[in-house]
Amino acid sequence: MAAPCVFCGKAVSYRLFLGARVSLAREQGLWKAAAAEVQTGTASQILRLRHTTVVSTKKNIAALRRETYTLDFIKKQIEEFNIGKRHLANMMGEDPETFTQEDIDRAIAYLFPSGLFEKRARPIMKHPEQIFPKQRAIQWGEDGRPFHFLFYTGKPSYYSLMHEAYGKILDVEKHQNQLRAQGLFSEKTKTKDLIGSRWLIKEELEEILVEKLSDQDYAHFIRLLERLLTLQRGGAEEEFVQRFRRSITIQSKKQLIEPVRYDEQGMAFSRSEGRRKSAEAEAVVYAHGSGRVSVNGTHYLRYFPVTQDREQLMFPFHFLDRLGKHDVACTVSGGGRAAQAGAIRLAVARALCTFVTEEEVEWMRQGSLGQEFRQG
């Protein structure tokens, strides 16, 4: 990029520098323009050309700043992506028609193995919509007149959304008044289950609308939506509101699958596994015992000479006040000393769940069941 600046004038370099983030098509256009300039020859002619080119590109500079990727460019990228996807599917021996994004990710990870720690720096192949940031198309036409009727508010999509929501509220109220007039109005308000979802956060809303919002705008919008919720609404409004809610996956409920204890030789026990770092442990907890713990065949005092490890083992029992009541026999492998202790603790905690179902919720929140994922 810097090479042309050497023999072209300063103005050209300035222009090229501006267009640094320009797409290939644009770049080529400018380059040709610059080349055309050089070829003209005399200084005065160059000056004149420079002058004219500056004028003609003035408008474009303003547009260039805002729109770095043209629609054509993005479309081309999408086509290239699809073709590339099919090629990749052929390469991997899979069916191009049913090649999903996860398959793509796996294939790329296989073909370009990377040891970089920063996951975002590794090679990715995703749909262009996810890669290129969303931008707004030029909002005005050739004559300078904007397309959107709310363009001069500065945040057209936001205000149009507000209008839409308010319009819906008015519609629903009108409908309710009609029903009341006819006497068919029923007071029941069905409350949709709002527990598993949350409103969009400000950043997400900004992303959808592709424009910056202020906190008050966001709060205003949320209040409007909540007002819509309080009224009796039909299916269409429901859908409209749901567009702006995201579900929260309640992690704790997901995780817990305790196998019901099974019996052997008349002793009730339960077995479960736990993992920590690279240590894997499997613990068998007997329902009635005297607090004997054996790890890999040896007594836990000999296996874990460090008190800290034994404290880890003790924690699940201590938490449930069942210190001397269970026997444990566990096997553990991999990892280091503390990792093995943590793995056994997790396994024991899970196994104890089967005996202690009522307090499990309290327990889970304390984190003794969550498998610990620590980075690095």
Add this chain to the structure above:
Amino acid sequence: TMLKGMTRLISRVHKAKHGEQHEGQHYNIPLQDLKAVFPHGLPPRFVMQVKTFNEACLMVRKPALELLHYLKNTNFAHPAVRYVLYGEKGTGKTLSLCHIIHFCAKQDWLILHIPDAHLWVKNCRNLLQSTYNKQRLDQPLEASIWLKNFKTANERFLSQIKVQEKYVWNKRESTEKGSPLGEVVEQGITRVRNATDAVGIVLKELKRQSSSGIFHLLVAVDGVNALWGRTTLKREDKSPIAPEELALIYNLRKMVKNDWHGGAIVLTLSQTGSVFKPRKAFLPQELLGKEGFDTLDPFIPILVSNYNPKEFESCIQYYLENSWLQHEKAHTEDGKKELLFLSNTNPGQLERLCAYL
């Protein structure tokens, strides 16, 4: 002090009467006795505890009781019986040994106590070639330290026992036949170069004379597995030294052979100070090695194990009485259960745990 009576048993006089019913209770050793009988040989943590509580209390436990029973019924005409105390780390072997020693001291036996045989096979400087036997090596420092302690422990005997040979130390000094053993010991202490030989002489004389019946001899060695095995010592040319080449070890080996009568030999195995032995080993076979096991072969093994519940309770009570456990939960049942689990009734572990409570 009514409370104290629950766990303590002040029994200087009644020690001979320690019986089954006293199991789990602590008994007090007066501090002067401590200095006289144990100039060396108490485990360092116990010494710290004694200093803190300003009194020494040992717990009466089953292995010690068993041994005391045997000792009370020893037939001194038979060759000395060997008892080997073994067990996992921290179960109380050394303290049991100390209990036995105290008992025998009160019974007026002559105590030959080697606090830790491991000290003699590692970290020694100043190895000299032995004056007595060119093949072997002397350890003047260790020998002189031991002689000093031996003197403190057995003052009264040193004048009673007479040597039965003449020993020539060097051109100018010699010990005549019939002079008291104390002189030999003095010689060893003052002339450090001859200390090892002095030790050898002491051992030889004691062995010979115990059969005569003037006194009973108790040979107590802690960490006896050091006598067989390897040493970490090397000569100047970096060639390793076998234990036999150390004069002290050689003489000690002669001592624990049961070819004399008039006393008993009590030995403890210890992995803690041992060299080149895996951490988990505690059985006699593993720690002594084939050679050691064969040499010690007819012996009575006594297993020292972790506390049983009664002993555990008693130990906690003792700490509580001395206000050692300051944590507010220590009094509660839960707290005790926690300690139980964490230490798994291992006395050493329990002690370490309580150290920062």
